[in-house]
Amino acid sequence: MLLVSLAVACANQPEVFAAGVRTLTIGMGLANTVALLTGSYCAVRAVTAIKAGATAACGRWLLAGAGTGAAYVVIKMTEYVHLFMAGYTLRSSTFYFFYFFMTFFHLMHVVLGMIVLIVVASRCRRGHYLGDTARGVGAVESGASYWYMMKPPLRIRQLGQAAVLRRALLEQAVQLFAFDGFLLQKQISRHPQPLPMLLH
């Protein structure tokens, strides 16, 4: 729904969106994407480690994942501060409404995900899952699932909720388009034409 409404808004006001995109920094979009991709990688490695019974290694990967989340938060906050100092807020235009709304929603998800990862990591370190690999795998997979929804099918089977899949797809969208959509928007800012794209 967010994607569709954004597409409509962007198609209706191409010049507003083009102007908005010019106020963002492309390097930060790139850095954020690298942080997100690396965070996903750490989560997958943590799951692999716990499956092999390596709880200590798993804890380290989870902490590393939380670290990439921290990097993401710092970069995003820097972007926000720059925009606020330049006088842009949620109410400045449709573009900023979507930009702040969607990225803040995602940012909250990252912060909560970091807390989940740190909690599971500390449990790994304290030997919570020693001798009970199944429980450890379950906990780490759930944590990793929330952290960028690595395994939505698993979560859906557990929870039996279609909402989880929708949420997973939205997260995937934000992650995949974090930089790519941004580049496209940059492109149309030179070449003003409507383009539906998930902004970052």
Added chain:
Amino acid sequence: MAKRALITTWLTLLVLTLLMWFLRGYRGADWLVFVVLVLVAIKGQLVIDRFMELRHAPVLWRVALSGWLFIVLGVVGIVRATSGS
């Protein structure tokens, strides 16, 4: 999944992302959007297959996720191709 395969996937994703960084000099070119869409499609499929480990999952899950990815990208491409010039 094997450690090496995961590292390869991660590095591939980073390289594809950096590739877009180098493509930024070409923004304004009509073909760029489609190159970016193809790169995003490759990245998306990599994440779905390797990170989400859906490579050997039931066909329905694979179709659902890949289908979603390609429909979104397809709609973007079609709108981009039909709007303007």
